[in-house]
Amino acid sequence: MQQLGPERFxxxxxxxxxxxxxxxLDHDVLPLWQALEDGAEPPAASRxxxxxxxxxxxxxxxxxxxxxxxxxxxxxxxxxxxxxQICERFAARGDDAAHAAFQAIGSWLNEGMIAxxxxxxxxxxxxx
Numbered sequence: 001m002q003q004l005g006p007e008r009f010x011x012x013x014x015x016x017x018x019x020x021x022x023x024x025l026d027h028d029v030l031p032l033w034q035a036l037e038d039g040a041e042p043p044a045a046s047r048x049x050x051x052x053x054x055x056x057x058x059x060x061x062x063x064x065x066x067x068x069x070x071x072x073x074x075x076x077x078x079x080x081x082x083x084x085q086i087c088e089r090f091a092a093r094g095d096d097a098a099h100a101a102f103q104a105i106g107s108w109l110n111e112g113m114i115a116x117x118x119x120x121x122x123x124x125x126x127x128x
Contacts, residue, residue: 008119010084014077014108015116019056022074025049030065057112069093070104077108082120 027045030052035042051071054063066074073089087101108114 010087011082012117012119013080013082014086014105014114015080015118016077016113017055017115019054020113021054022071022078023052023054024071025052028065030063033063053113055111055113062111069100073101073104074108077114 026047026049028048028050029045030050032042032045051066051068052063053066053071053074054061056062069089069092073086076086076089083105086105087098090097090101090104093100
């Protein structure tokens with residue numbers, strides 16, 4: 001990212017690792033999922049809209065609930081929108097929007113969700 005500089009970075013697009021899935025659920029199943037992983041008695045899933053990201057690093061599977069605006073930003077990644085367009089998904093956070101976008105994108109990179117960061121010219125090069 002540093003090599004691209006701000007202008008080129010905001011016009012770039014990201015690609016997820018192939019294992020990543022976005023799940024929009026009617027029930028919060030994460031406590032159930034955690035109980036099953038811990039070998040504990042599973043609680044009943046509570047009915048509430050939940051946005052979950054599931055991905056794999058090596059052989060380890062991760063899952064995390066995210067806020068709706070972050071979920072929409074992740075959908076924008078899937079649609080090959082630019083980093084600038086992805087950041088717009090956090091606009092409703094007002095003064096905290098830029099910080100929220102920066103934190104989310106940094107987290108995606110650190111957690112191994114993003115496989116590739118490409119510049120617009122590379123879109124044509126790879127035929128994607």
